[in-house]
Amino acid sequence: MKLSKIKKIIGAGASTMMIAAAIPAVASAADQQTRGNIGGYDYEMWNQNGQGQASMNPGAGSFTCSWSNIENFLARxxxxxxxxxxxxxxxxxxxxxxxxxxxxxxxxYMCVYGWTRNPLMEYYIVEGWGDWRPPGNDGENKGTVTLNGNTYDIRKSMRYNQPSLDGT
Structure with a gap:
């Protein structure tokens, strides 16, 4: 899938391009995690339990990544x-x-990802996916929105006792 210069307008507190092999869980000591800042952009690579092969090569505002035989992987x-x-x-x-x-x-899946506070909300704007279409059958269908010729499903799901910006 190739998306060319798509402009998105988001009213939110944090925005990130993310590629994930699954939805991340809480980081543990066994996880492989790299964080940093390059050219004013924050980046993170996370590989749950450090399994398989995972790499991220960040640049100023861009990155490449690859993974194989992982349990759960995130690059953003x-x-x-x-x-x-x-x-x-x-x-x-x-x-x-x-x-x-x-x-x-x-x-x-590849998405724009972020959090807001007050209300505390995690969001994903999913642009593409592989075998599993996020969020699956989870949540309540709230409708669709069309932006720049792309149609997005709006779904709401509640998470209880899960990690967030403000703890569990």
Whole structure:
């Protein structure tokens, strides 16, 4: 799947391009995790239990990644506004322009990802997926929205006793 210079407007506190092989769980001491900042962009690679082969090569505003024989893997890059401790409305619209080449194999997906506070909400804008279409049958269907010729399903699901920006 090739998406060329798609512009998204998001009113939110943190935005990240993410490629994941599954939804991440809580990090443990056995996990392989790399975080950093390059060219003003925050990046993270996480490989649950350090299994298989996983790599991420970050650049200033871009990255490549690959994985095989993993349990659960995440690679992401973007802006982290969390340190500013502002309500998401204080940021106004955040415009993301990105170009991605994503070749899904197995259970993986490519999305824009972030969190808001007050209300505490985790969101995914899923652009492409492999064998499993997130969020599966989970949650309540809230309708669809069309942006730049792409149609997105809106789903709401509640998470209880799960990790978040503000603890469990």
């Amino acid at each position: 890059m973007g802006k982290n506004y969390d340190s500013q401790k502002k309500n998401y409305k204080a940021f106004g619209n955040i415009v993301l322009t990105y170009d991605v080449e994503y070749t899904p194999r197995g259970n993986s």
